[in-house]
Amino acid sequence: MRKKWYGLALSILLVCGMALSGCGSGSSSTKVKVGEVTRSIFYAPQYVAIEKGFFKEEGLDVELQTTFGGDKTMTALLSGAIDIALVGSETAIYVYQQGTDDPVINFGQLTQTDGTFLMARDLQGDFNWDMLKGSIFLGQRKGGMPQMAGEFTLNKKGINPRTDLELIQNIDFANIASAFASGTGQYVQLFEPQASIFEKEGKGKVVASFGVESGHLPYTVFMTKQSYIGKNKGTVQKFTNALYKAQQWVDSHSAEEIAEAIIPYFKDTDRDIVVSSVKRYKEQGTYASDPILDEEEWENLLNVMDQAGELKERVAPDKIVDNSFAENAKLSGK
Helix, strand or coil: CHHHHHHHHHHHHHHHHHHHHHCHHHHCCEEEEEEECCCCHHHHHHHHHHHCCHHHHCCEEEEEEECCCHHHHHHHHHHCCCCEEEECHHHHHHHHHHCCCCCEEEEEEEECCCCEEEEECCCCCCCCHHHHCCCEEECCCCCCHHHHHHHHHHHHCCCCCCCCCEEECCCCHHHHHHHHHCCCCCEEEEECCHHHHHHHHCCCEEEEEHHHHHCCCCCEEEEEEHHHHHHCHHHHHHHHHHHHHHHHHHHHCCHHHHHHHHHHHCCCCCHHHHHHHHHHHHHCCCECCCCCCCHHHHHHHHHHHHHCCCCCCCCCHHHHECCHHHHHHHHHHC
16 A cells, blocks of 8 residues: 555656756746837837747747837836836937946847837928928927937038928827827928838828938937846847847848737737838838947947937947947857
């Protein structure tokens, strides 16, 4: 009787051990809360990293939430509501300028150009930038990278955004497209897929790219608090490894294949629009092929912010940029 009991107990232990080993990868995964500043095709590599299982391969369980706006995203990060933020590098500079014992560190670049396009409501003939003079221009929020990159481009084209046109920038980001659709402005600065949607609906025509005109800069970056990195270096490295895998995948696949991967995040958007948006971003080199923030891009960012009057002092990259995780990801990914 005792032998039977021992045999039964041993069998139970073996079954439990097999069950635990089979579930080991799931139970040992590390949860990472990520806040994206908005839901956008502009961030395609992030969704690829999730959908293709690159984060899971690194043992990470990424919980993605949309935090709607740079200020709200940074507030969520500083308060601990999220672990990692996907937002413009200018937000980390704003935090640094205010003074802090726990600065926000940029560790993984996702996009390397502005993501907005100039759309004209009624274009007569070929476009040239002088057409904006005397016009009503529906821009983006003051102090945000889209607006600063837009003004940087206008100045480069010999247009003073304060005196040569009527600049509207008091409309919430979420309502800019609807304001233009209802008749506000002769020109508007829009992200994809809204630009492609309006073209398809005949509401306007894309005539220029602010991403092309303003040059390369660390436009959207994964960042976190220095204290988080101090306690979770392994997690940040794994996160960056997955990001690099996704960037390489995007770099080597077609717009159609990328659209197929990210379409679950844009269920209300026509598939052809997703494809055309991805294609437009790929053609202008918007998606960074690796997570490294290089010094030339950083200096361009500072120039854009300085011209917009949003920079108190030029912040050296080594103050709030850590490329070590990106460099390690590239080495391990070879």
